[in-house]
Amino acid sequence: MTSPGTPDLAHTPGDELVPEPDEVMLEQKETVGLSQAQIVRRRFFRHKGAMISLFVLVSILLLSVTSIGIGPIPGWWQWTPYDRPVPLNPRGEPTLSVPFFGGTGFEIGSHPMGQDQTGRDLFAAIMRGVQNTMVVIIVLGVLSTTLGVVIGAVSGYFGGWWDAVLMRLTDVIIIIPVILITAVAGFALGASGVLTVAVVMGLFFWVGLARLVRAEFLALREREFVDAARVAGASSGRIIFKHILPNTVGVIVVNMTLLLGAGILTEVALSFLGFGIRPPDISLGSLISEYTGALTTRPWLFLWPGVFVIVIVLCIQFIGDGLRDAFDPRQKRIPSRQDLKKGDQSDESAAGTN
Amino acid sequence: MAMYVVRRLIAGFFVVLGASFIVYILVANAGDPLTSTYGITDPVARAQRISSLTASLNLDVNPVFRYFIWLKGVAGCVVGQCDFGLSITTNQPVAADLVGRILITLKLVLAATVLAVLIGIAIGIVTALRQYSGFDYTVTFFTFVFFALPVFFAAVLLKEFVAIQFNDFLVEGGRIPWWFIWTAAIIAGLTAYSLTAGEQPRRLLFGGGAGIIIGGILYYMSVTQWLLDPGLGPIMIAILGLAIALGITELTAGLKNRKVLNTALTTAAAGLVLWYPLQYLFYEGMTIWLLFALAALAIAMGIGIGYLWGGDDRGLSARAGALTAFCMAAVIFLDRSMQAWNAYSNSPSIRGRPIKTIGDAQRGLEGDFWINTVDVFTHLLLPTMALILISLASYTRYTRASMLEVLNQDYIRTARAKGLTERTVVMRHAFRNALIPLATIVAFDIGGLLGGAVITETVFQWDAMGRLFQTGLLNSDPNPVMAFFLIVAIIAVVFNIIADLLYAALDPRIRVGQ
Numbered sequence: 001m002t003s004p005g006t007p008d009l010a011h012t013p014g015d016e017l018v019p020e021p022d023e024v025m026l027e028q029k030e031t032v033g034l035s036q037a038q039i040v041r042r043r044f045f046r047h048k049g050a051m052i053s054l055f056v057l058v059s060i061l062l063l064s065v066t067s068i069g070i071g072p073i074p075g076w077w078q079w080t081p082y083d084r085p086v087p088l089n090p091r092g093e094p095t096l097s098v099p100f101f102g103g104t105g106f107e108i109g110s111h112p113m114g115q116d117q118t119g120r121d122l123f124a125a126i127m128r129g130v131q132n133t134m135v136v137i138i139v140l141g142v143l144s145t146t147l148g149v150v151i152g153a154v155s156g157y158f159g160g161w162w163d164a165v166l167m168r169l170t171d172v173i174i175i176i177p178v179i180l181i182t183a184v185a186g187f188a189l190g191a192s193g194v195l196t197v198a199v200v201m202g203l204f205f206w207v208g209l210a211r212l213v214r215a216e217f218l219a220l221r222e223r224e225f226v227d228a229a230r231v232a233g234a235s236s237g238r239i240i241f242k243h244i245l246p247n248t249v250g251v252i253v254v255n256m257t258l259l260l261g262a263g264i265l266t267e268v269a270l271s272f273l274g275f276g277i278r279p280p281d282i283s284l285g286s287l288i289s290e291y292t293g294a295l296t297t298r299p300w301l302f303l304w305p306g307v308f309v310i311v312i313v314l315c316i317q318f319i320g321d322g323l324r325d326a327f328d329p330r331q332k333r334i335p336s337r338q339d340l341k342k343g344d345q346s347d348e349s350a351a352g353t354n
Numbered sequence: 355m356a357m358y359v360v361r362r363l364i365a366g367f368f369v370v371l372g373a374s375f376i377v378y379i380l381v382a383n384a385g386d387p388l389t390s391t392y393g394i395t396d397p398v399a400r401a402q403r404i405s406s407l408t409a410s411l412n413l414d415v416n417p418v419f420r421y422f423i424w425l426k427g428v429a430g431c432v433v434g435q436c437d438f439g440l441s442i443t444t445n446q447p448v449a450a451d452l453v454g455r456i457l458i459t460l461k462l463v464l465a466a467t468v469l470a471v472l473i474g475i476a477i478g479i480v481t482a483l484r485q486y487s488g489f490d491y492t493v494t495f496f497t498f499v500f501f502a503l504p505v506f507f508a509a510v511l512l513k514e515f516v517a518i519q520f521n522d523f524l525v526e527g528g529r530i531p532w533w534f535i536w537t538a539a540i541i542a543g544l545t546a547y548s549l550t551a552g553e554q555p556r557r558l559l560f561g562g563g564a565g566i567i568i569g570g571i572l573y574y575m576s577v578t579q580w581l582l583d584p585g586l587g588p589i590m591i592a593i594l595g596l597a598i599a600l601g602i603t604e605l606t607a608g609l610k611n612r613k614v615l616n617t618a619l620t621t622a623a624a625g626l627v628l629w630y631p632l633q634y635l636f637y638e639g640m641t642i643w644l645l646f647a648l649a650a651l652a653i654a655m656g657i658g659i660g661y662l663w664g665g666d667d668r669g670l671s672a673r674a675g676a677l678t679a680f681c682m683a684a685v686i687f688l689d690r691s692m693q694a695w696n697a698y699s700n701s702p703s704i705r706g707r708p709i710k711t712i713g714d715a716q717r718g719l720e721g722d723f724w725i726n727t728v729d730v731f732t733h734l735l736l737p738t739m740a741l742i743l744i745s746l747a748s749y750t751r752y753t754r755a756s757m758l759e760v761l762n763q764d765y766i767r768t769a770r771a772k773g774l775t776e777r778t779v780v781m782r783h784a785f786r787n788a789l790i791p792l793a794t795i796v797a798f799d800i801g802g803l804l805g806g807a808v809i810t811e812t813v814f815q816w817d818a819m820g821r822l823f824q825t826g827l828l829n830s831d832p833n834p835v836m837a838f839f840l841i842v843a844i845i846a847v848v849f850n851i852i853a854d855l856l857y858a859a860l861d862p863r864i865r866v867g868q
Contacts, residue, residue, distance in 0.1 A: 168369070171365075172376065175801065176843060177801065178805065265504055269504060269506070273809065273812060295514050309502070309504055310502045317498050
């Protein structure tokens with residue numbers, strides 16, 4: 001079989017139709033004339049789960065920021081997490097009512113997720129918890145990704161002493177369970193605000209990523225394009241950041257989403273155990289911990305914070321899944337029945353015009 | 355090989371040393387151990403308490419040097435005199451009940467890990483074989499949800515909906531409601547339908563059959579109030595034995611292999627025959643060691659039967675015999691435990707509410723070996739379920755990914771092309787190679803799971819390693835925290851080495867120590 005790039009002089013083009021599997025045709029049709037980034041972006045946008053998750057995550061973020069405001073800027077919601085209004089319903093039951101879920105008509109009311117025994121509005125408290133979770137996502141993502149990439153890259157590219165020292169450091173950190181080291185370090189640094197907790201977590205979460213990046217660099221630095229860049233006079237920094245790093249973006253991005261999911265759960269668990277964000281500030285974990293005993297008497301207090309944790313982590317998981325599919329070069333889209341039918345029709349019509 | 359292990363052990367030793375130094379300095383700065391003395395109003399008593407604490411914890415020494423004092427005590431373990439220091443919350447040496455705590459935590463973690471690995475591998479393989487099916491998508495979605503569950507959230511829900519409501523249900527007479535029977539039957543039918551390959555009538559037959567069988571079993575359990583006084587009896591053991599023998603033969607060699615089939619059936623029949631005399635042995639006096647011995651004996655018997663039937667391919671028959679024998683032994687063990695259920699459930703300290711939400715053993719429970727076995731099960735049930743739910747996700751995903759990777763390789767196509775059955779291709783060619791990456795992941799995970807057990811133990815109020823860590827850190831009590839850390843770190847390092855050796859043992863392309 002001739003390769004598609006070589007011109008075939010024996011036959012004139014269109015002389016005979018070489019039947020090709022439909023899958024290959026579809027795959028080639030989709031990627032023709034696109035750059036790698038465009039292909040990845042396209043694949044990601046086509047991943048339904050990832051797109052829905054991205055939308056939900058951004059909506060939750062906007063809701064949490066606008067509803068109770070940030071710092072001195074007030075939001076549009078009537079309560080703050082620190083208000084103690086008089087319970088509206090007996091026992092502070094939620095005012096949210098949705099048809100078919102036990103409600104008569106759609107109504108949000110002034111305490112959609114209910115109040116606890118002191119009258120605190122649960123919606124406002126959860127929004128504060130979500131804001132803190134988002135801070136953890138951002139700080140942890142930036143800090144641990146930077147550390148992991150830089151340490152992994154230096155270790156993998158330079159090798160020798162750099163590699164030995166940095167990898168022994170990762171060995172030391174990796175055997176300490178994350179929850180233990182962050183709890184102890186957070187306690188030692190007097191971390192009670194979300195920023196310190198997130199920074200402490202970021203300082204210990206990079207090890208897995210660093211190992212992966214190192215492995216990628218070890219393989220890539222032996223490749224011809226790196227030799228070519230070096231012969232052309234590129235500096236080490238330029239080779240690392242301009243030549244090798246773009247080739248490892250897939251691994252980094254996918255690992256980052258996994259790390260963020262684990263990071264959120266760790267923060268929630270730390271706050272649950274009493275080692276993370278401490279009162280008066282609010283974390284979703286401390287809310288769950290506070291209301292654990294209320295499951296039978298006031299179930300909404302316990303269930304709502306948990307639902308938000310699950311939804312946020314789930315969204316990040318699905319985004320990560322979409323990114324992995326998008327970056328995987330072996331990923332093939334399974335053509336649906338309609339696609340195959342369409343392909344057949346276009347073949348027939350093409351054959352008809354000939 | 356030996357050189358490699360020694361080198362890794364030495365490196366691991368220094369890694370633990372370095373990590374313990376970092377943690378010690380952090381713990382030393384994590385709080386003032388003298389906080390507990392602030393509550394003492396009498397100045398003389400307070401001064402005494404401060405001086406005694408300072409003396410016992412060496413607080414007058416710089417933390418860096420204090421670390422070496424602590425290290426000297428720990429190094430005593432080499433000569434059999436462990437000194438992990440004093441815990442100021444209990445005023446007892448930490449080493450005193452350390453072994454008991456480790457055993458309790460290991461019981462929790464090992465049970466959950468083994469089950470999660472087995473279930474995860476099974477689900478992962480099936481989803482890989484039925485890639486992009488409705489079953490695959492459903493399972494993928496649920497594993498993602500389980501992964502996103504915080505363990506303490508899942509634990510509280512399990513306590514409420516599995517333990518308390520199940521106990522209520524037992525107290526009310528153990529009659530299964532109709533909606534539950536219908537839901538379970540429909541889910542079973544749909545699962546079987548989506549798993550069956552082939553033409554529509556065959557799939558409908560299997561789906562409908564599974565639904566009817568599950569619904570029938572649940573109806574029978576409801577009518578006879580089976581859950582109040584469960585048991586299998588010889589007839590059920592015979593049916594289960596037949597199913598086990600056929601299933602294991604189908605999975606390991608295929609039903610067409612008469613020798614293996616005969617081995618499995620003979621072993622199952624032997625188990626059934628031995629069931630009756632074993633009851634006397636179980637009654638006479640049963641210990642955990644006797645149980646292990648019997649299990650080993652059963653496996654040896656299965657191998658022997660396989661060897662006798664074997665013919666040309668003795669190894670294959672022996673393996674099937676051993677697996678069948680082990681499963682039969684498990685069924686007989688289950689049957690005997692079930693017989694103790696009613697007595698356990700009605701004993702004065704349980705009072706008809708057998709599923710436990712807290713603790714690792716019932717205080718003041720009196721009874722023989724079987725009553726205590728049931729007690730262990732009822733306490734392990736909820737924490738194990740919680741841990742399985744959260745770790746199932748990663749095992750399922752990894753197995754599925756690695757199975758798909760293997761199934762797409764050329765040698766699998768070769769195996770199919772030369773006309774091997776699908777069972778041989780999947781079980782013998784693909785499955786074994788797909789397990790290699792998983793073995794390392796499981797070994798790595800054990801260390802992490804031990805750390806994660808802190809949360810599980812807190813929610814279920816187990817007094818084991820996790821409690822040691824949490825109360826220690828909250829009360830600025832450094833020695834228990836360090837003891838917990840040291841144990842977890844050593845186990846993590848050892849399992850990391852095991853992971854590497856396992857990789858080399860399973861994959862002949864990997865050579866260690868070169």
